C-alpha cells in the first residue's frame with residue numbers, strides 16, 4: 001500500500017512539473033465591474049480608476065476592478081437593481097439613488113443641512129456615517145465609501161433664477177430618490193423626477209425648464225450648452241457613495257471584502273482633491289462659454305422656504321438630522 005501511494009505521489013509530482021514546464025495558466029484574477037455615470041475625465045470617475053489601481057496593487061493583481069464610465073451599464077437606479085441581483089459588482093452612485101432603496105439615507109441630503117463641506121465630512125467619517133454606510137446591507141448592498149459631490153445649484157434654459165419666485169411654475173428635473181422633489185416644490189417649482197441620462201433631451205425639447213447639480217457635472221454633461229443660466233443657490237450637498245453587490249461579494253473572502261472597503265476609504269482624499277481642482281476648472285470653462293453664473297448674496301429667503309420639508313420628515317429621518325446637527 002505504502003509503496004503504491006508513494007508511487008502515485010511521484011506520478012502526481014511529475015505531472016505537476018510537466019504542467020508547469022508547459023506553462024500552465026496562473027489562477028484567473030477576480031474581475032469586478034464598476035458602474036459609473038460620469039465620463040472618464042470627471043473627477044469622480046478619476047477616483048474610480050484610482051480605487052481600481054489601489055485594489056490591483058494591494059491584491060497583487062488578483063482583483064481587477066474594471067470601470068465602466070458614461071452610464072454604459074445603465075442609469076443609477078437601474079444599476080443598483082442589477083447590484084441586487086449580482087449582475088454588476090460595484091457602483092459609484094449618488095446617495096440619492098441609494099435612498100430609493102434605503103429611505104433613511106435621504107436624511108443626509110436634506111436642504112441646507114450642513115454648515116459647509118467640512119461639516120458633511122465630519123458626519124460621513126464619524127460613527128453616523130459608518131452606521132449609515134453599513135445600513136445599505138438591508139437592501140442587498142455593501143457600503144464601501146463616500147465621495148464628494150459639492151453643492152447643488154439650479155440651472156435654467158430661458159431665464160436667470162434670482163429669487164425663489166422665479167422658479168414658480170417652472171418644471172425642474174430632480175433625482176429620483178430622496179427629498180429634492182419636496183425642496184423644488186417648497187421653492188414654488190414643479191419637480192420632475194427623471195434619470196440623469198434623460199435630462200439633456202428634456203431640456204432641449206422644453207419638457208423641463210432646468211435642473212440642478214454641481215458645476216463639474218453641469219459642465220461634463222454639456223447641460224450648460226442648453227441651459228446657460230447657473231444660479232448658486234447651493235441648496236443641498238448630496239454625497240456620492242460607492243456600494244458593492246452583497247450577492248456578488250458573497251463569493252469573496254472576508255479579507256478581500258475588507259481590502260475593497262479599505263481601498264474605497266483610502267480613495268477619499270484623492271477624490272476630494274481632484275474634486276476641488278475640477279470644480280474650479282469647470283466654473284472657468286462654463287464662464288468662458290458664456291454661462292451667466294450668479295451668486296445669491298442672501299440665501300435667507302431660500303433657507304426659510306425649506307422649513308416645511310424638515311417638518312414633514314418621519315421620526316427616523318428627524319433623528320438622523322438631529323445627530324447631523326450635533327456634529328457642528
Ligand code: BDP
Nearest residue numbers: 037093094149175196214217
Ligand atoms: C451628479 C452625481 C450623479 C447623479 C447626478 C444626478 O454625481 O451620481 O446621478 O448628479 O443628478 O452630481 O442624477
